[in-house]
Amino acid sequence: MPESRRRLLAGLVGVAGVFAANPLLAGLQAPGSGATPKAKVYLSGRDPNAPPSLEDPSTPNSKAIELANQRALRADIAKLYEMASDLKDQVDKTDPASTLSVAVVKKAQEIEKLAKQIKNLARG
DSSP, X not given: OHHHHHHHHHHHXXXXXXXXXXXXXXXXXXXXXXXXXXOOOOTTXXXXXXXXXXXXXXXXXXHHHHHHHHHHHXXXXXXXXXXXXXXXXXXXXSOTTSOOOHHHHHHHHHHHXXXXXXXXXXXX
16 A cells, blocks of 8 residues: 555656646746747847937947047157157256166156057057
């Protein structure tokens, strides 16, 4: 008799499991029955069939970003040119036989740092 009780108990647990899982499975199988539809994913990031007026304003304009990067790059290059010219003037004023001052060395380090930033900006 204990064997029949185990089978009965196992059968009841199985049936209860099916009834408990049925609403969950029905929700997954029938998308129109209250489940939210999933958004389609496009390679470009936006729906090609959507009208242009509905374009998401949070998406950045690539041309505007490129233009801003070009302006920043030109401004940094102008600053680099100015700093290098000032350094050249300072070095020309010093005696060739003497050692360079700490200010000149620091100015050269700032120029090197800015040049590296420009190099990284131009790559990116």
